[in-house]
Amino acid sequence: MEPSLAASIGKIDLERPIMLASGILGISLDVFNRLYRSGAGAVVTKSLSKEPWEGYPNPTILGLKSGGWINAVGLSNPGAPYFAKMIEPNTDVPIIVSLVGSVPEDFDFMIKQFANCKVAAYELNLSCPHVAKVGLEVGDDPELVKKIVTVAKKSSDVPVIAKVGLGTTHYLNTVGAAIESGIDAITAINTIRAMAIDVDTQRPILSNKFGGLSGSPIKPVALRCVYEISSKYNIPIIGCGGVSTWEDAVEFFLAGASSVQIGSAIGDNWINVFDDINKGIKKYMTDNGFSKIEEMVGLAKKS
Amino acid sequence: MEPSLAASIGKIDLERPIMLASGILGISLDVFNRLYRSGAGAVVTKSLSKEPWEGYPNPTILGLKSGGWINAVGLSNPGAPYFAKMIEPNTDVPIIVSLVGSVPEDFDFMIKQFANCKVAAYELNLSCPHVAKVGLEVGDDPELVKKIVTVAKKSSDVPVIAKVGLGTTHYLNTVGAAIESGIDAITAINTIRAMAIDVDTQRPILSNKFGGLSGSPIKPVALRCVYEISSKYNIPIIGCGGVSTWEDAVEFFLAGASSVQIGSAIGDNWINVFDDINKGIKKYMTDNGFSKIEEMVGLAKKS
Amino acid sequence: MQRNHNHPKICTVEKVIDETPTVRTLVFSDDVMANVLPGQFAMVWVPGINELPMSVMITDEPGMAAFTVRRHGPASTGLYNVKAGQKIGVRGPYGNSFDLKQGRLLLVGGGTGLVPMMRLLTFVKPEDDVTVLIGAKSKDEVFFEGMAENLLKQNKHQVIVTTDDGSYGNKGYVTDMVDKLVSENHYDGVYTCGPEIMMYKTVQHAHSKGLFVQASLERMMKCGVGICGSCCVGEDLVCRDGTVFDGKHLLSNKEFGHFHRNKAGILENY
Amino acid sequence: MQRNHNHPKICTVEKVIDETPTVRTLVFSDDVMANVLPGQFAMVWVPGINELPMSVMITDEPGMAAFTVRRHGPASTGLYNVKAGQKIGVRGPYGNSFDLKQGRLLLVGGGTGLVPMMRLLTFVKPEDDVTVLIGAKSKDEVFFEGMAENLLKQNKHQVIVTTDDGSYGNKGYVTDMVDKLVSENHYDGVYTCGPEIMMYKTVQHAHSKGLFVQASLERMMKCGVGICGSCCVGEDLVCRDGTVFDGKHLLSNKEFGHFHRNKAGILENY
Ligand SMILES: Cc1cc2nc3c(=O)[nH]c(=O)nc-3n(C[C@H](O)[C@H](O)[C@H](O)COP(=O)(O)OP(=O)(O)OC[C@H]3O[C@@H](n4cnc5c(N)ncnc54)[C@H](O)[C@@H]3O)c2cc1C
Ligand SMILES: Cc1cc2nc3c(=O)[nH]c(=O)nc-3n(C[C@H](O)[C@H](O)[C@H](O)COP(=O)(O)OP(=O)(O)OC[C@H]3O[C@@H](n4cnc5c(N)ncnc54)[C@H](O)[C@@H]3O)c2cc1C
Ligand SMILES: Cc1cc2nc3c(=O)[nH]c(=O)nc-3n(C[C@H](O)[C@H](O)[C@H](O)COP(=O)(O)O)c2cc1C
Ligand SMILES: Cc1cc2nc3c(=O)[nH]c(=O)nc-3n(C[C@H](O)[C@H](O)[C@H](O)COP(=O)(O)O)c2cc1C
Ligand code: FES
């Protein structure tokens, strides 16, 4: 029998275990449809705020000579109300709506905008490393996390995911706080705060100076976070960080992730990366006698 | 006039601004001599403990397909007393002795072993990410850091450096605590906790499962730490993490480091890396009209 | 040091040429940029100011490339103000290129949209019969006419200029001239770059006559590599799927000619 | 997936050959390892057990490589116990190789130190006159004698075995035989690998006669790439500067033949 690529992240059921990560190509329903057809099991939207944000001036992204990317797009987004209207026609694509905000009420407001949309889940961005007052600055405060998760869970019946990253407090505490407040799943990790300086002009390259490191450099760190979370807590995990091959995806499954998200690899290999990874996972499963994704999840912890 | 490569890290004066990082080839005086002749301005020893440690079983190191290394050598070392004897004959090489321990008394004991040695500085390893009860587990406790630094400063007249890394509390707090207690300089950063899983055998590769990520993947993170420390505090900084070219070294100077340490690049390019980087820095200085290293230090913060 | 085409490479501007009162060409040395394909662009960092997408302009020296920039908002004005001797960062090249047919060709450019057209001219075969159509508002905004003539010395060709106010060349909209030309002649390929409304009408006219037509689009760009999504037009990403698209494809795209996205990603009318 | 020679590549052991009651050869397919130079080694991961340095053994099939392991402590016993069909991880190859002279050659191997000697034999020229000296404690520890004969079929050669107890071949220490041979003959190159004391004496004897001699050293190894420092001998790093060193260089090294470092890095007497 052909192995199945279907993945369950708690109550979220997907036909394929790889999703588009937040912030990557995530501002248009047309593009979501295209990515879904290209093999993504779900798409996560750009993180949305209550109001439209322009984000930082360019340069906002750069590639590193040794691989990986640093970005400080600054969460530019059209705002939750506009976005909800745009995705209202959606019927096919499992869309996970990513949200940023500073206070619990922000999240309640935003989730209510999507009342008429088909939303597979909400992902709370508690981990953007380069925008003040949202993202990590929220995630680093476990008490605030508890309040936000509690409110988000109340605002709709749709599953809620918390996305964590390496901040100034221990991310495992953020995870713990989110779980205590009823979170349905965890995405780990966001980009890691980083910078690049140009030696010829002697200045930071990004307009915001600091940005978030993504791509292959952060994979080994993301992988250990997934392993640590799954060792400490019983919660569905979505692995994110540097996945660019089927082998990377499988590493995350073995570490305890039920699915993975893909961001930077699209910049390197364009969108056929979804199909390539799906095929690779399937071949691996056939070669190794797995029939379902969940048979692999957490297997590396047994050794 | 030829630009000068001399570097001052507070009270520590070196002829060249690049040092061997701790744990790299750092167990034999003969090797120190060789590295010094090859262009290192100073060598940092393997982190020493009170007693000899065997470290973890192999595999303890692996190279990543996308660049960089993960190691969990487990701080194997011959112990401070043995080591002090070994380096007693040293007269030429600026040796920085790296120390690990759990309580302030450990550090006092170890520093006293070196009473008859020429030691350029002590570097307190508050940041090893993969050994219990030492390293990060110490660095993550600012109160303990204060006590350790205070004791280390009292144990001798030699300058004391604190080496920090990304742990479970904010490293800037560790830096602050060390400065409050009279530290002379900061080395940033140690490896970042990470892991690698083999998909064919479905198990973590390192015997210790978790290890520390080093090399090019961590450079952008190390660089922002140096920039953040130098923006917040007035303390000499030694940059460490992923330096493998003169360009990397200059980025660290511009971010605020007075010198840099080199580890993994030796695994990639062998020990001529010191000479190559020295030459590159010199050429850069000539091309850009710098006559001293310190003219570059922190320049990127001005823009 | 190895090069990563996604990392800004610092280049020193060696020469600045005033093309019109608002358009300048900045010349610099770079082997990679000197040899890009027509339609390809770079992300150009003006340190301390901004980074913006620019088509890569040809120069008459090997190993040299250029940007021809019109000053507009703060970003482009920042680049416009760069003096000889100053440094800029250049990453890329990005994007695809034109599918250059042989035979009778029509190139339609407006403003800095002429940049990819000039490079395209360096690829035409001596046998090709080439018409270049340059549209401008008025006389003092016309540039690259002489360059086009020069590049086509070996060819059967004509260079036609239209100005909206008739202060130079033919009076009227360049797209009316396109309509006239494609009605009277067969072309094996029609290529256009410039203001979206000009491209939209050019594509419509050419397509309605069954001609092969391609346009090079502009959209807000942050990454240039298909990550950020800011350049999307329908389901296409201009930076990665384009910038050059077939007219047929474009006419089925409901945003082309009508909407672009602002910095927050909200659709706005052209 | 691209290969990084510092990342363990998983290989399946396809065949296991018992060489002696304590030595086994494990055969596997791998193009890179099949083509290493004599003296080069791999770091061999036995999942769940340990990782240890192993010289890469030749096989008689192209594309295949092998390890010949003596069971000793837990790590080597773990490898020794790997069955056909089981997986091991292999990274490398690491280290340098012998400087193979032409003419009259003497190869001196003891135990698994014969592994690089066998590979060296595949590089000798048909004109070379080759003497292989195999040292063992007793008869049942002798292996690779037939293989050496076989590899030298085309050459003028002799394969001499010595056993300490005289249960096979010549009685006595292999190094006494070395002394005898280098006193009676000129050799253009002498090569040795095996227990350090054997290599030490071989180097001394050969060097005292002014012969070119090289030895392949063993030390505790963790990284194999010159990072960890565990394999240092004086100022040399065996994994990166060696494993093969000139005898002349070695005799000036105060640790060679006398000390090695234990797992904590403390010098211990041999
Ligand atoms: C592929 C491509 C090639 C181009 N080639 C040229 C060229 O050769 N010469 C030339 O003069 N112009 C060119 N442009 C247009 C140029 O990049 C923008 O017109 C210009 O950046 C707008 O500048 P501004 O000063 O008004 O931006 P500001 O208002 O200062 O805006 C700042 C940022 O927004 C971006 N931005 C604003 N409007 C646009 C827009 N319409 N399209 C893309 N980005 C925008 C800018 O790039 C910049 O990063 C090109 C655009 C693209 C997409
Ligand atoms: C370059 C090189 C090539 C080698 N080639 C072979 C070979 O082809 N066949 C063979 O049987 N043996 C070979 N060895 C020796 C082999 O690696 C060690 O003898 C063996 O690992 C010791 O195993 P153990 O079971 O006693 O180790 P344990 O006591 O289980 O020790 C565990 C760890 O310590 C290391 N270790 C312990 N002693 C040594 C030592 N003396 N040298 C290096 N590492 C040590 C092991 O590699 C292992 O990682 C080689 C060694 C080196 C350095
Ligand atoms: C350009 C860019 C924009 C991003 N924007 C967001 C965002 O809006 N919200 C968010 O949660 N993560 C954002 N991220 C982080 C990614 O979702 C992802 O966590 C990170 O890039 C690591 O995955 P990768 O290595 O596969 O890219 C962004 C990343 C990039 C590169
Ligand atoms: C094999 C290895 C062993 C290390 N051992 C130590 C150690 O004992 N003490 C310490 O402070 N840092 C240790 N480190 C960390 C390095 O000193 C350095 O901080 C880190 O590797 C980042 O620098 P790099 O990217 O140049 O390697 C070790 C690193 C490696 C790769
Ligand atoms: S500019 Fe970022 S996707 Fe096109």
Ligand code: FES
């Ligand atoms: S084995 Fe690590 S330096 Fe040689």
